[in-house]
Amino acid sequence: MDLAKKITSRLRRSVVWCRQWPLVLVAFAVTVGLQLIVLTWQVVGSEWVLHRGVTVRHKIDPADSYDFFRGHYFEFIPAVFRHSFPSSRSILAGDQVVVGPTDRQNTQWAILATVPTGNVPYYRVSVKSSNAGYFFLTPPFRRIYLDTDAMAAVTKGLSKGRNGQKEPIYLIVKHYKEHAMISGLQVGSRNFYQK
């Protein structure tokens, strides 16, 4: 009788273990797996673009900003996305357009009719608003995190340069096809690359 009870008890415990424990183990494995995949994806994707990408400079006009979560940061829109473009075709708000360089040095940017081939940088951006033959684009970049030296240089560049004029500020972006990654900042002749 005791033996039967023992066997029943052991079986019951095994059933409970089988029901609960694998679930916990699977949940643990899924947690570690998911978190690892997300973090690795972000890091490897960024490193890939930084190492393989083509360097492009965008002129920017930053505005100083501060908030509780992000601390001190500079919000900006590269000039290429800031201006309105005359629209020769019917483009509505929400549509996607391709913005890319029109020269080999990647200095002149415009709306392209097709996606460029090869290792040519481009942005796939959506149209923010469209009005009276002009439309505005949603910029793919909105902010950059700066260290103290870069922030001091930007602040100085914003007020006045050596000639009493504002120094030009460029955003240095690495492009791998349509993937883009900010890699640094250029204020006047000084470069602030991320180490």
Next chain:
Amino acid sequence: MRHPRTHWLFQQIQEWQAARVISDYQAEAIRNRYVSQAFTMGRKSLAAIIWSVLGAFSLILGVVLVIANEWPSLMRYTRLAITVIPILGSWVAMAVMVWKKKDTVVWRESVACTNLLAMVVALALVCQMYNIQGSTGLFFVTVIACSIPVLLVTRSLGWMIGTGLMINVALVDSDGLALRAGIALLATGMLAVPDTVFRRSNDWLRLALGWCVTLGFTAAMIWMSEALHPSAFMILPAIVWSTIIGLGGYSTKSWAVRVPMIAVAVAGLFVTLFLGSFPTIWDEWVRTSVVETPIFITILGGMLGLQLSLFLMFKTHWFRWCLLAPSGVFLLGMIIYKFLPIWVFPMVSLGILVGFLTAAVRYGVIVHRRWWINAGLVGFVLIMLAKFFGADLPMGIRAAGFLVSGGVLIGIGYRLNQWTWQKK
């Protein structure tokens, strides 16, 4: 657990009883007297634990600030290595919990909350390092989506509250109807699933209350971050402090204590509201030019006078040192302020505030009023958080302050454990 001296006394009582030096009744009476003291020893241990935890918290924040101070000068891969340490630690802790089947509340809650916070920190730092663009809403949704299985492992209430906070922030900050709807669905799931399925409880009231508090806190945070200047975060502890002093003064029976305390509270609230209404004053006027004007010196001098009057009223050394030390530093600062750097002033005002809160906690311990202790500790934690995010002090000085205060707090905890508890 008995104090060694009580333990010795009980042994002696047993011997006296055996030798018929005292009667059984007397022995029982003496035991009862010291048992009641042993009961209060438990409270003393709790106070020691709280101070020690606060000390450890302060030390950790100090270490974080030291790392943050050196952050820009570190190489990217070093930063990446530092970033993954917390999440690796949380995985190890979770593995230990699963492997050893440690199914206690402490393990479940601490592991779940550590993992959630570690994921937030890791993802935030990776996004900052690589300038990855995206909205706050998407950020929190990613964190929660990666952490949902943690709920299956831990069934943690702290995790639910933490994700509730994130969901609320995500809901307010996100763009687009689809994302908002998705987040709302997630929020409903969070609300419905854990307590009914995993806990099999019907304690909806507690959950709803927690949810409301979280929502209210989030709304207040968002409102403050959008509507007010960041200096409001420094003013918040001052409101808490004024409330503590005012309510404390009102609750006392002596008018000699009540009047100056309420006066301090009103003065504190006035200064707080004045600075809160005109936030730029705090940054540009008070910190730069007003320190040299008679008005500012008069206000602070008045506060100093009230503090000194409180100092004279309290008889214990604790109160005297809590109030005298910052007051003395302040007085010295007033004399030589022209030669001091600007960061000395917020530092000294912080010292005065901490002095008040420490005095409030000590007063609560003496008069056995728990709300004094609780309010003082809450104020203390708020100050710590405000100063952690505050930009009024250089980062190196903030880090040093947190490390020193961590050491002091742990020292207080240790000293509390050593002291003989005052009898009621």
